[in-house]
Amino acid sequence: MTAPETDHGGTGPCGSGPCAGDDLPVHPFLALRVAFGMLLCEDDFRVLMGNARGKLMLHQAWQHGPGVVWGLPVRRDGDELRVGPGLAVDGLGRELHLESSRRLSLRKWVKAWIEKHPEAVGKAEVRPEAGKRETDKTEGTGAGKRTPVKVWILAEFASRLDSPVPALADPCDVTRRHDDFSRVVEGARITVTAIPPPPWRPYHRVRVLLGLEEPGKDDSAGREARRVADEVAAVPAGERARALLAALRRLAAEDVTGLAPEKDEGEVCPSWAPVTEDHAGVVLAALTVEVTEDEGCVEVGKVTVDPWVRSAVLPTTTVQELTCALAPGLIGAAREDDAGGPRLVRPSLRWCRENRLLEFRVTKPLAPGSAEVESVEITSLDSGGRGWATDEVSRIRITDDGLCVLVDLDQRPAYETVRVRIRGTGPKPLYGRDPHVPFAGVDGGPPAGPDEGHDAVLTEHLPLAPATGRTEA
Known part of the structure; x- marks a missing residue:
């Protein structure tokens, strides 16, 4: 990820990494042990602060991941881009709190962007509006060429020192300061970058x-x-x-x-976080700006804000309820016992004798005498719009082992698109030998009961033979 191109709303960050800046210590695996009579110094209190902070960051980074918790809307407001208040968690598990709106001047940002990318402006032609000639786009206006620029709006961690209080001067401090800051205010800064941090998608x-x-x-x-x-x-x-x-x-x-923590070359911070500081920012929106530059005059055209690229951190209660979304179907399927009827082996359909014989196999033996011409229906659809044809079945035979069915047709199917329906329902379905229950449909399908099975419906595409194919339904 490139360095942020614009930093807006920062208030003097004093530490933006998990181990950068001594004012915000992070020690997830180092705790303070005290005993009566110990003399404690500043470092001990830093360990005390850093342990609780580090544990929370460790948990949030690995167990929840980065995303927006609430708010942080991004919208255009005249010549400005406004980011509203909200809360997010970054890739290092830190809370990014924006207490008030942040504003970004689009004109100033575009001018700064052009200064950094002069070669990118002017390569895209302005498209004429509907009803205008191609030459109308610059005629009499002196307008330059318009370039669409796409960037990402990020929220990143920032902090500042606050609340100075009297303090004893450090003998080694040549400035002899007699006060020091007693608070660290954590917040967020809004940045714009040309390359967003890669999404963290483990598993x-x-x-x-x-x-x-x-x-x-x-x-x-x-x-x-x-x-x-x-x-x-x-x-x-x-x-x-x-x-x-x-x-x-x-x-x-x-x-x-x-899984392992991400590392950069020369990384000096503790290798406990899933991502590095450069990839810790939270994407709030994608921003597309049409930029026009003509002889030093910068104009901002159409601005499109896409907030749907952001990730949301869902609360546990919502996640619990979402897990029940498909549970009724799964629970019902699990409780419904399958009667064990024979099923169609897929793929096993085979056409023979110039498509006048259909053969298929089943998973369990069929009962003798259960196969009648009504047990299998074959229809075909004309691609030229003449509709459906019913292809008559003359007889159905079951092999001695009961696992293969042979379907004889009076003629080959009339048209190319052929629908085969093997009945496990209705008055005359195929029936299993043991157990003596109806045909249960396609192998791997839903459970079938002892009284009513399932039909198996398959579609075949058979090329017509002009010499033998029928021409009318």
Whole structure:
């Protein structure tokens, strides 16, 4: 991350890192031990202060992560950008409190930005407004070329000294000061940067498992998580919650083993924080400004503020309730017992004899005599708009082992898009041999009962053969 290009609202920070500035000590793993008669000095009190502060920062940084807690709205107000009061937690676990609004002059900021990036201005042409000719954009106005500039608004930690009180002069202090500051006021400063801090998104395997991320190139961990997700999806619905929990625990254990504090080259601060100071800022908004510069005259055009790029820190009570969002469906599926009916093996559909014979396999043997022409329905849809055709089934046969079904058609399907419906419902469904219950649908589908099963519906795309294909529904 580059250094902030604009620092607005700072009030004399005296320490912005977890170990920078002696006024805010941080000692998460060092505690004060006192005994009667000890002579304590300033350093001992600093250890006393730094332990509690360090413990809190350590917990917030690793257990909650950075984000906005409340407020900190960003909006344009005339020629200024205004950031309202609010609270955030940065990547080092420090609270960023903005007690009052901060204002940033867009014109002054744009002028400073142009001075730092003169080569970037003037490369983008001004687009003419609707209904105007291309030459109208500069005709008679002398306007320059407009450049869209995208930056990020950050909240970063800042502090200042306050409340001076009388103090004994330090013999080694040549200034012989007789007072010193007794308070450190913690707050936030608003900065603008061209490169935002990278988002802190640990637990990559878990995020892939839950569909929140995609495996990247040369991403063995992501591919492993995707394979585990596919295995969980293939588990029957009644057992899927337990399978997902087992997968979550396994992948989370692998993820947490690989976690480590981020380090910069030459890092001197304690290596306990998940990110470095350069990556600790909290993104509040993305800002796109159309900048026009013509012979030293700077103009600010359209300004777009996108606050949805920020991360929010949700309270625990909200997280608890969100975990119940899909629980009713999972609980119901887990409690519903599957009767154990045969299911369609997917993929097992195979067309033979110029598409006049359909063959498919099931997971358990079918009962003899349970397959009638009504047990399988085949229809096809014309891509030219002539509608659906019902493709008549002449007979259905079950092999001796009961695991394969052969469906004979009078003719091949009429059109290219073919729908196959294997019935586990209705008056004449396929039935299992042992247990003697209805067909339960596709393998891996929801539980089916002993009285009513599930249909399996699949779509096939079969090319037409002009010599044998029918032309009308």
